[in-house]
Amino acid sequence: MSILQKFRTIAVVSATFFISNAAAQAEVPKVFSPYLKPEQNVKAELVVVLPPTEIQTYINKVKEASKKDPEWFREYSEKSKPGIPLPFDEKLGLTQSEYQKYRELWDKREFKAIQQVGLRLEESDGKWKIRATGEAARLSLLRYLPEDDIMVSTNGKLGRIEDIDAPAESILGAWKGHEWKFEEETALSKVKENFAIGETADKKFVLIVYRLQDITAEGSVLFDRSMVIRFAKPSAK
Numbered sequence: 001m002s003i004l005q006k007f008r009t010i011a012v013v014s015a016t017f018f019i020s021n022a023a024a025q026a027e028v029p030k031v032f033s034p035y036l037k038p039e040q041n042v043k044a045e046l047v048v049v050l051p052p053t054e055i056q057t058y059i060n061k062v063k064e065a066s067k068k069d070p071e072w073f074r075e076y077s078e079k080s081k082p083g084i085p086l087p088f089d090e091k092l093g094l095t096q097s098e099y100q101k102y103r104e105l106w107d108k109r110e111f112k113a114i115q116q117v118g119l120r121l122e123e124s125d126g127k128w129k130i131r132a133t134g135e136a137a138r139l140s141l142l143r144y145l146p147e148d149d150i151m152v153s154t155n156g157k158l159g160r161i162e163d164i165d166a167p168a169e170s171i172l173g174a175w176k177g178h179e180w181k182f183e184e185e186t187a188l189s190k191v192k193e194n195f196a197i198g199e200t201a202d203k204k205f206v207l208i209v210y211r212l213q214d215i216t217a218e219g220s221v222l223f224d225r226s227m228v229i230r231f232a233k234p235s236a237k
Helices: 003-024 055-068 070-079 094-105 136-139
Strands: 043-051 110-124 127-132 143-144 150-152 159-166 173-186 189-200 205-216 222-232
Touching: 043 136, 055 070, 055 094, 110 136, 110 222, 127 136, 136 205, 136 222, 150 173, 159 189, 173 205
Parallel strands: none
Antiparallel strands: 043 110, 043 222, 110 127, 127 143, 143 150, 150 159, 159 173, 173 189, 189 205, 205 222
């Protein structure tokens, strides 16, 4: 190999290195940067939130009461914030003391891990995704486009909606985050898809919440898959 050919080879290798390095150094979108670092594996948990089993006694009473006036119960539920216990009302079928006990039990709810999963933030052609394993693998289908601040799934585009600022009594506890939503309704069904990411109020954990629903025009559920993923928030270093 001539000296000129050697220099050409070195130049090509160097250019390839710098291009690859530049891709690896792509700026992480602000919606991800506090929680995930690019190309780093993260150990996480797929979790559910469970209150003490004793709470079921009070839930059953509310269910029975709702059957007596289903229209009122539906309207009352729709007026209340989702994921938070309904405010007290005598029509709920609970006395004041029973409702207080119900709220005390609700406040004792805990996260329970149901599966260990892996996460990895990756970038390709300006699009970002969270590669996930196990039951969380569906997240890998989502792509985030920073320039448009949208998520793209197999269903379509998830637009950014109002940020999450959940109070302590919400099902996941106090936490703040960003959320995107897709919604499409046809003559046959209604599809909803949501993705959210944020951190708990104590800044110890990161939460990723995903849900996909497909409901017929008559209200029958065709598909309803939701997941909550939790992992320790990385240090700021």
